Every structure is written in C-alpha cells, then in structure tokens.
Amino acid sequence: MAATLQSCSFLLVTFIIIGMPAIVAAGTFQPSQWTLAHATFYGDETASATMGGACGYGNLFVNGYGTDTAALSSTLFNNGYACGTCYQIQCVQSSACNSNVPYTTVTATNLCPPNWSEASDNGGWCNPPRVHFDMSKPAFMKIAQSQAGIVPVMYRRVPCVRSEGLRFSLQGNGYWLLVYVMNVGGGGDIANMWVKGSGTRWISMSHNWGASYQAFATLAGQTLSFKVTSYTTKETIIAWNVAPANWGVGLTYSTNVNFN
C-alpha cells in the first residue's frame, strides 16, 4: 500500500581530491572490522522457528527478511536497538566450514536470551558478555555443516542493502499507536522516531521493544507521517503521508524513502 511521499534524503557528495578520487556519502554507514565470535543455529530448514522474533517483524517472508536472519546475544542485541542491523558472517577455524562460501549476510531479527542454567562455554552460548549469533538453520548451513552445532566465525557489521523504502506496520488503537519499522537500509537500526498526524505537531515516540516505537496520542482519522533517526549514523529522514486518514491496525504501509 504505497503512499505519496516526499523524500528528505541526503545527497551523495562526491569529492575528487587530486590524484586520489574518493566518494563520500553523507550519513552512510561504513562496515566495521572483522571480529571473532561464534555461531549456532535454531529451528529447522523451514526457519519457521525464526518467525515472530523479539524484534517484532512477525512473518519474515512476508516482511522481506526471508531466512537470512540471526538472533543476537544480549551483548549485541542492545535492548532491541540492534534489530534490523546486518552482518557478514564467515565460518573459520573448523573442519565444518563450507570452504567454498566466503561469508553469508544476515539481518538481526531476534534475541538469543541468556540461559544461566548452562555454562557460558558449554551451551550458554548467548550468556553475556559473549558475542554470539544464533542463526536460522538455512543461513547457518550456507557457511557450515549443521552437524557441527557451533562454529567459530569472523563477523563484521555491514550496511543493510534494501530495495524499496521503509515500511511501517501499525498496531495499537486510535489513542495508542505502536509502530514496527521494517526494511531499514544503511545502518538498519533506529534511535528515535516521531509521528505527525495531519492535525498534530511532531510527537516523539518512545522505544517499546524490539523494533517498535509508541506514541500515546489521539491519531485516529488522521494521515500519519513519520520522522526516523538512524541509531548508528544519526541521519534523520521524513516519510510524509505514510498512512491515510483511514489507517488501520494490522496494516503495513510502504514508503519510498530509506537510509543508505
């Protein structure tokens, strides 16, 4: 359900320094350094166990994430602010590694909670302060043989490459708006968010859980616009008139603005 939008996107700025051409994209997220961690998998080949994860993306096929996903240990999860972030993961130092696959790319869609009944080096893989990826089984099987159970990996955070714009999934009611933000490009994460009804000023939304933000405001019957600030790059973009005045709970509205 596309809406009419106005983009407030940031310009690609190209600097040509004599003898050393360089392209600098304002607000663009840059990959992090490769770092050692470990990876396991959860669920089966269907990845059905990965649906309805802690980020609130619901059905990952419907919402564009598919099976290339992972649950993050709480050290990485950052109370849900890491929802939507993207990682390249490479299996290393194990005979179970698929040597023909350099790495696979996943989006964080879930939390791998600690289990203090298990030692951090023997089953409690997601216990803090461990940095751990509990991948969907299809994603894990791209880089390693599943019989291994757990493998060392090198990982780095990378920009999320998304076709199309931000998507806003609405929940709540006419007096309490709960919004799940999906298909976030660039850093993939969100620090702050505001909603503007056609009859209101910009209203700051508070972080609820996962990738959801809420406003306690009367917004029924108003066209909704959203302003979103990236957690990593601090870039802010506005998606105007995302949802029409007759917006409905349970519906997801697409836009044509995104981070890059």
Ligand SMILES: *[C@@H]1O[C@H](CO)[C@@H](O)[C@H](O)[C@H]1NC(C)=O
């Ligand atoms: C935590 O670990 C214990 C011991 O292995 C296990 O019985 C239990 O099911 C685990 N809890 C969760 C929530 O997975």
